[in-house]
Amino acid sequence: MDFDFSDDQKFLKDEARKFLDGRCGPAVVRGVLDHADRAFDKDLWAAVAEQGWLGACIPEAYNGLGLGRVELCAIAEELGRAVAPIPFASTVYVLAEGIMAFGSEAQKSAVLPRIAAGELIGCLATSEGPGVITASSLTTRVENGKLTGVKIPVTDGDVADMALVLASEGGKPALFLVDLKADGVSRETLKSLDPTRSVAKLTFDGVAAERVGEAGQGLETVQAILDRAAVLLAFEQLGGADKCLEMAKDYALGRYAFGRVIAGYQAIKHKLADMYVKNEVARSNAYYGAWALNVDAPELPIAASAARIAASDAFWFASKESIQVHGGMGFTWDVDCHLYYRRSRQLSLVAGAPRVWKERLVSQLEQKNAA
Amino acid sequence: MDFNDSPEEAAYREKARAWLAENAAAHRAQFGELKPNTPEHMAAAKAWQATKAAAGYACITWPAAIGGGGGTPIQSVIFGQEEGKAGLGYGYFTIGLGMCVPTVMAFSNTETKQRFVSPAVKGEEIWCQLFSEPAGGSDVAALRTRAVKDGDEWVINGQKVWTTGAHYCDYGILLTRTDPDVPKHKGLTMFWIDMKDAAVECRPIHQMSGGREFNEVYFTDLRVKDSQRLGEVGDGWKVALVTLMNERLAVGGSSGPNYREIMSLARELTGSTGPAIKDNAFREKLADWYVQSEGLKFTRFRTMTALSRGQTPGPESSIGKIIAANQMQELANTAVEMEDQYGILVDPDQAPAEAAFQQSLMWAPGLRIAGGTDEILKNIIAERVLGLPGDVRVDKDVAFKDMPTGR
DSSP states (O other): OBOSOOHHHHHHHHHHHHHHHHHSOHHHHHHHHTOTTOSSOHHHHHHHHHHTGGGTTSOGGGTSOOOOHHHHHHHHHHHHHTTOOSSHIIIIIIIIHHHHHHOOHHHHHHHHHHHHTTOOOEEEEOOOSSSOOOTTTOOOEEETTEEEEEEEEEETTTTOSEEEEEEEETTEEEEEEEETTSTTEEEEEEOOSOTTSOEEEEEEEEEEEEEESOTTOHHHHHHHHHHHHHHHHHHHHHHHHHHHHHHHHHHHHHOEETTEEGGGSHHHHHHHHHHHHHHHHHHHHHHHHHHHHHHTOTTHHHHHHHHHHHHHHHHHHHHHHHHHHHGGGGGSSSSTHHHHHHHHHHHHHHTOOHHHHHHHHHHHHHHHHHO | OBOOOOHHHHHHHHHHHHHHHHHHHHHHHHHOSOOTTSHHHHHHHHHHHHHHHHHTOSSTTSOGGGTSOOOOHHHHHHHHHHHHHTTOOOOTTHHIIIIIHHHHHHHSOHHHHHHHHHHHHTTSSOEEEEOOBTTBSSSGGGOOOEEEEETTEEEEEEEEEEEETTTTOSEEEEEEESOTTSBGGGGEEEEEEETTSTTEEEEEOOOTTSOOOEEEEEEEEEEEEGGGEESOTTOHHHHHHHHHTTHHHHHOOOOSOOHHHHHHHHHHSEETTEEGGGOHHHHHHHHHHHHHHHHHHHHHHHHHHHHHTTOOOOGGGGGHHHHHHHHHHHHHHHHHHHTGGGGGOOOTTTSGGGGHHHHHHHHHHHHTTTTSOHHHHHHHIIIIISOOOOOOOTTTTSBGGGSOOOO
């Protein structure tokens, strides 16, 4: 049994934490939060590229480091803990992983080395309005290789160089790789619950689009990409949830009320114990997801769903109850609690809300039982 | 990150499997299928324990010199897994070997150890733990059972409660109050006692679940020798902590129907808008239970990983019972409500799944209390894992006899 990070992976994780402590403190996060014109922190992005993290799992043939997915999970956990204000998930978990899994050789050669070098930001454009996207609700379409339609919201859409876009072609959904610098693309930056991560509306008017994956298999392709992303996002959520517990604990140990530290009151102790329980359930499920992702196991859809559900629940609970423990201070702009509360919403919504994943999990369990 | 045994672990597992294949079959051939909590079942359990002890598979982590297997914690886990797969988990010895005998080993003289350890390992004698009282459950140090010195003996009077297996146990470790004039933790002393003494009376507790697995134990002028004392006079709390350290591990797992069983049930039943399995509210709950159950399973894997690496496991296993007990209650209730009007039936011949959900529903309240209530376990996580301060102890400096008791 070897169900934990290895010593080398722990070392990588420790180094990542030290790096982010130095380069991604609250001032950096707030620099993006407080400036509507900043979509992300460019210095941090450049430094992360310098570290090789953008190409961590990209094969060496495409100028990446060729590390395993468990290593990327370790990095993701630390990025989540630091609420890093950079388009890492869109670029690495979605575009790089998506192209590695479904891209043609030409697409891999065009995209992966540029991602590894920090020259290319990616994004995923599926949503067109409130509610879940389905084959029948999809209005964006590709005809004769040209994409037309509106995608809203698209995380990092205002700064991305390339997008993976879900659109129908010949009446059936497919996934397309689109150069956002091309003619016919217009972008509008939108306001977000989490201003430390940017969102945009993308309008396509006859933009050149190249299919990624099989024709007619767009929903399946997107789902397979999201399964991979869900595991990595779960580690970001876990990192955030752990940080919330730490912040709440530290605050409770220093705050006096009624003549003693509030950390001694059972109402607070039990709340923090509840956070701990949820975080450990999330960690164990995330580890299973990491294993499944790393070896591309057939269990990945179930493992990813469970990881996402547990991590979404843990981060939401920890972020809201951390504010509660901080009392009135927790409700101020100046205390960092809301950074995590906002990010917990961003991470839970960006790849499909937990309800959707619960349904996915149960239908997978049904199929497994039927088999 | 993987689930594979190391080469040494794989070799041990192979050896254990081969041994089990041979001996489990022989055991079954001799005893057949038996109903738990019957004398025949107990006889089979004792025979199996003796077979394991002879082969070094009982108390695997204890030195061979005292009857153990001289093995490692991970070997113990591996054998437990294989024994479980072979369907041979007898629970009668868990508390004695997990909690009581280690306490005896830690606090008694060589003669006592020689007398008791080996028979316990072989399953010849079974031990129980006599701590909880009507006036001291979560606050066990508030116990009232009194031991008074009389020459070279102690005379004991009082009552214990929730003693697992007292009626079939041979010996027990008993926590008593020897000095009521000092604060509660300081006036306690531990003894080992003979459960078959005429001054010891066991009365089964009629539980709300209908069963009678636990006991009240009464002591009326029970006389024990001073040589039966474990630890110093007044040091009973320190001794008890050694016992309790192992309790959460011993109580850990839970039985009863889980997400798989309720999924099977939902497939067969009709809900208000179609098949019960298609009800969205149910599907969301099912997903949550799956995530919790798997979370606990993988948390055990993390604990095993630490053992496998020769490290001390982290505190993560402390989440197990809180989750398992609460899930058991919620899952059982959802199943019973899914059965709708029929859910009220408890006859195994009539209720779906042989009334497993109804039984689980009535057992769950006990599981949320036994071996540390939800509330005490959360205190433990808060204090020992997160390092938060202990509660304000208003009775810390008060002599036991002056403590408010509410009656």
